[in-house]
Amino acid sequence: MTVLEQPGSSRHKSSLAGPPPSWRPRVDPAPLLPDEEPYRLLGTDAAARLDSGLLTRLYTQLVRGRRYNAQATALTRQGRLAVYPSSTGQEACEVAAALALEERDWLFPSYRDTLAAVARGLDPVEALTLLRGDWHNGYDPREHRIAPLCTPLATQLPHAVGLAHAARLKGDEVVALAMVGDGGTSEGDFHEALNFAAVWQAPVVFLVQNNGFAISVPLAKQTAAPSLAHKAVGYGMPGRLVDGNDAPAMHEVLTEAVQRARRGGGPTLVEAVTYRIEAHTNADDATRYRSDAEVETWRAHDPIALLEHELAGRDLLTDAFVSATRDGAEQMAADLRERMNADPELDPMDLFTHVFAEQTSQLRAQAAQLRAELDAEADGHTDDAAGAEGSAEEARP
Amino acid sequence: MTTTAAPATARKPATMAQALTRALRDAMADDPSVHVMGEDVGTLGGVFRVTDGLAKEFGEDRCTDTALAEAGILGTAVGMAMYGLRPVVEMQFDAFAYPAFEQLISHVARMRNRTRGALTMPLTIRIPYGGGIGGVEHHSDSSEAYYLATPGLQVVTPATVEDAYGLLRAAIASDDPVVFLEPKRLYWSKADWSPDAPTEVAPLGRAAVRRRGSSATLITYGPSLPVCMEAAEAAAAEGWDLEVVDLRSLMPFDEDTVCASVRRTGRAVVVHESNGFGGPGGEIAARITERCFHHLEAPVLRVAGFDIPYPPPMLERHHLPGVDRILDTVARLQWESDWTEGRGA
């Protein structure tokens, strides 16, 4: 038997003095540990205490969110969006993240979290600018307190910690909620952000949407931890495991975490167990790495259907309510469709406008070059048009 | 160093992505120490399908889906190389290689040097790079200048289907680290290349003259090669006879081929899509000036991307060097003398 195999070998009595007491962890790990099973409210006795107003609010947002995802996906097929990473199936996480925050708080979304930004009140078209490709970010982050949708994975997490820390240094009771995928938790930035947050007791909430896959890689190849929520313990913050398709449960856990952070209680790591119903993006072929049967079992655990069950039990799922909700979502989609079908007005000269506060001489020269090229192009077009008009016959052999 | 591809049945014409896959497959078949690793390289076969089929054929231990952590991928590859393996690492996109810079610059590039040759780094880092595919932010960077600025790294970039095969085989066979930049907008470019036919493993560090010409030399690489070839054809219609040199590898840099060409033509334009200021073109132009000064009829000019963060897809066509911008620059080479006079091929 090797030393490693000896059960409790570290507990052997030794005649030598042990390490001085300063090595001791400052916190008891037990209260930091997540539950064994994802926390749920819907379908449990605890659901009875839920406020009906909250439930209908969540429902309205979920339906809108689903419609938004469908519309944005359709826009990729029409070539109106370069790409769209859908959050269909994950709407409860997106909506809860937005609703858990107060206006003064900040949201740090990843590229999949357009919906959280929209649920927070961002204009749907502005939220899609990155994915349409007219600019890298379509809104003023300070105005909306939403950081730019972040593509390099987990890199926004340290930003959230820094912002929350700065707010606290200034005496503002501002909380930052940062979103990341299960794959993103493997990045070094995830580790560093959690560590800083815990050491500084920064008012941050980390929301991991564990949707089963990082593109094609399943969670089991991503981590050997008992759960992603367990990772919190190592840093000294509480980890919470939640059913990510249970909108009220998500809302409750995130709201608690936000309030705790606001009171000075420090950061929380929340793992939402959910599923990505669509492919990673429209460019991905999900049949290569998962079965339809698996997708179907998750469809049976749909966040909207789960909430509908509770609403029906309370006689809240009336035809009038359902159709009003649907109409509202349809209207939002129609508006989105119409505005996205118009070509955005772009000025190529903007390429040089926002590199530095003051343009360098090199950039001024390059801007002049592009200006000249654009003018020549415009002249060329006018000439062509005139030529085509003047001698349509000559143009054809 | 020349080997031939194992006989196989592949469709004709082949794409650059298929030639890369074939190179990986042949390298793995020839040498059991070659290991492929990265995000989504196994079951999915990579987001560009370059590693398609490798996990099935060679097992997951040799073509490994890693956790999503570029620093971890490259850092563990360093350790694997220390123990005698030849890792071929895939970074999913240009801008997602940046988390691995610490490992690349602090360890991969200088391990041979700091250990006086006791430890070498025979690893290949494959990175799809460059724009022109309508990718959203962080999917279009031309990052070659960062790698070039780091002594100890070989920087290789194919522009043809044949070279994709030959250069990748050479990169994997090299006992020093290679940053292998794959022009992602050429992944689907095709050629009548067949792995059935013997294909040369192209030696690293040799440029190729892709078009003979007498009035000026276009020096380029990777994604800009087809643009330069097109520009050369367009220029021919106007009486310009352009030579086109494809560098194939930026480090080692083939000064001899470049200088021989410029000495014959007397004029040179460097074309690349990464930004001009601090970009590879500056280094190349300086070298040409140092070695060919008395042969030059005009200053060495550059056509590069603008000095801006890579633009959003809807504006990228204004940023990327295109045929017109190359021709405008070639026209400026006329300088004082008349280019048409006295320059035979």
Ligand SMILES: Cc1ncc(C[n+]2csc(CCOP(=O)(O)OP(=O)(O)O)c2C)c(N)n1
């Ligand atoms: C640093 C970095 N590496 C690689 C990528 C490429 N990439 C984009 S999304 C993705 C998978 C992300 O999975 P996960 O974090 O689980 O989030 P999900 O897409 O499931 O929401 C990868 C590898 C990236 N965006 N950033």
